[in-house]
Amino acid sequence: MYATAFAAHLSLAVLLVPAAAAQSSDAEKSDSDRPVPGGGALPAGWSARPDKGEVKSVKFVTMAPGYHLTLGPATILYRQTDKAKGPFHTLARFHQTKKLEHAEGYGLFLGGQALTGKDQRYTYFLVRDDGTYLIKQRKGDNTTQISKGWTAHPAIQKGDAQGKATNLLEIDAKQDPSKVDFKVNGKTVHTAQAKDIETKGLIGIRANHNLDLHIEGFDIHQ
Numbered sequence: 001m002y003a004t005a006f007a008a009h010l011s012l013a014v015l016l017v018p019a020a021a022a023q024s025s026d027a028e029k030s031d032s033d034r035p036v037p038g039g040g041a042l043p044a045g046w047s048a049r050p051d052k053g054e055v056k057s058v059k060f061v062t063m064a065p066g067y068h069l070t071l072g073p074a075t076i077l078y079r080q081t082d083k084a085k086g087p088f089h090t091l092a093r094f095h096q097t098k099k100l101e102h103a104e105g106y107g108l109f110l111g112g113q114a115l116t117g118k119d120q121r122y123t124y125f126l127v128r129d130d131g132t133y134l135i136k137q138r139k140g141d142n143t144t145q146i147s148k149g150w151t152a153h154p155a156i157q158k159g160d161a162q163g164k165a166t167n168l169l170e171i172d173a174k175q176d177p178s179k180v181d182f183k184v185n186g187k188t189v190h191t192a193q194a195k196d197i198e199t200k201g202l203i204g205i206r207a208n209h210n211l212d213l214h215i216e217g218f219d220i221h222q
Helices: 002-030
Strands: 046-050 058-062 067-071 075-084 089-096 106-113 121-128 132-139 142-145 165-172 179-184 187-193 201-207 212-221
Touching: 046 058, 058 075, 067 201, 075 106, 089 106, 106 165, 121 165, 121 201, 132 179, 132 187, 201 212
Parallel strands: none
Antiparallel strands: 046 075, 058 067, 067 212, 075 201, 089 165, 089 212, 106 121, 106 201, 121 132, 132 142, 165 179, 179 187
16 A cells, blocks of 8 residues: 555656656756857957856957857956946947847946956846847846846847847946946937946956857947
8 A cells, every 4th residue: 555655656746846857957958058169269358257167168259340259158258458447438239140049138248346256246238139138237146137127128129030130239327427328229228327336347248148249349438
């Protein structure tokens, strides 16, 4: 009787638990970081910090006009010379070149501090090909939202049938130093008070995993 009850319990566990585990495993497998042949080398002066894994899974090369970025893991890219010490304006035009299984964000970050250590800090501004944007702050392994999650805005160009989209992103903390305007294709999508965001620090690029991007016109005006 005990054996029969145990067998019934085991059968029920197999039906309920592993099914969910299998679904989770399949989802992770289908959306895992892809290998990037030829990754690891960076243009002179640039550094990369993947969220996980190694820089060898990041391919970032000079390619006129600008740079071309091919990713496995989500990554930030920056130069030590690109540091805001006061009011600033930064911008870059991003061309997403391929369609992904899931929409992934790309864009700019500001206020970078301690980027090589466990206490890294920065604020990032991303868009993705479903026409939404996101602004978050990172402190170490934790992130907090500035925008209310991924938010739709008509200024953001959505991906076409091949997943291609072009968006010009700007962070303007110069025209009015009391605030920070986050812009896409010339339109302000979000405004934050400068006192609520760490604006001083390194400025760079952030892109989420498996993206293939061409980036042109990255610049900082102070």
